[in-house]
Amino acid sequence: MMNVENGVHDAHYFVPSPSRWPIVGSVALFCMGLGAALSINNVSGGVWVLIAGFAILLWMMSGWFGDVVRESERGNYGQQVDYSFRWGMSWFIFSEVMFFAAFFGALFYTRLISVPELGLPSDTQFHLWPNFQAEWPISTGPKSPDYQSMHAFGLPAINTALLLTSGATLTWAHWGLLQQNRRVLSRGLAATIALGALFLSLQAYEYHHAWTSLNLTLASGAYGATFYLLTGFHGLHVLVGTLILITMWLRVQRGHFTPLHHFGFEAAAWYWHFVDVVWLMLFLFVYVI
Structure with a gap:
């Protein structure tokens, strides 16, 4: 019925x-x-x-x-279609949560299980990795990786502040939409887009610095591989989110969205806030701990 x-x-x-x-x-x-x-x-x-x-x-x-x-x-699109869109976006974000959960799981397995087991004294360990020490980031081995690890303070801390601020500006834009204040909506979206672009620029600079000055590459053992895997895929999601927000900003300029019908904007906001949360976890587990 x-x-x-x-x-x-x-x-x-x-x-x-x-x-x-x-x-x-x-x-x-x-x-x-x-x-x-x-x-x-x-x-x-x-x-x-x-x-x-x-x-x-x-x-x-x-x-x-x-x-x-x-x-x-x-x-x-009526209310039932809107309801279907919301369920679809919810399941999409859930799939993204599982996507990053797999990468975080690989990081935790390497740090908490694999590396400690390799450090246990044994004949195999003695013959293959006589100088190996179970520490993170790995700094000893048959070919000691001559690289430096990334520090939490500096560009990573600045990028954290940028993404947290972008979440606030996007919420400000959403408030403007609900209050039918198109100027606040447009400016809030523009500020969020600018912060996202600045984040990507600083991350590109961070990669260049890590690759050339710290000698931290994808070949730098498990640390280098997990670092670029996690931060790189997150950067890709920031790029996609920025492109989505640019599309929303262009739609706002054409007069799209009303306080009652604006799921396209809401979906973009959900995605962006999800990206913010993932970065906070990255900052904690990749840079700080």
Whole structure:
């Protein structure tokens, strides 16, 4: 039975017309996979196939999301569709939580189980790693890694402050939307985007400093691998979040969103706050402890 009293279900659920974008996305992924394989094997033209795959993917994303925006602005989405969007975004963020949980699990396993076990006295340990000491970051071994670890204070602390501030400016923008203050909404979004771009710039500088001055590379043992894996994927998420916020800002300039209908903005805010929380965990477990 259709329940219309709780404000969730509608008499008619909007079903979009058949779309070409899924097959376009499949072609993009095929080209990206093929181009990557050809490039790795130094096959002529592989790089161009990879670039074409990325270009097709961007075209697909622009077209598909554009269709969703136009359908929303035409009023095709009722409360039940909005409810479905919220569940979909919730499960997507949950999948991202599991994504980072796997990387944090690898870090914890390395530091709390693998490294201590390798440090236990044994014949194998004596013959293979006679000078090995169970400490983090690993600084001894058959080939002592000549690198320095990253410190928490400096650029990492500044980036932490930037992301925390960006969460506040985004909340300020959301408040402006609810109060129908478009100026506050626009300025809050612009400030959040600027803080995200500054974070990425400082992280790029941090990587350059770590690679050239500290000799900290992906080949710097377990420490280097986990450091770049965790912070690199987080930086990728900050980049994606910044692009999403730029899209929201452009929509605001076109007069989109109302206090009652603005799930696109809310979804972007959820994603950004999730990125903030992940960085706080990274700062604690990668830089501080």
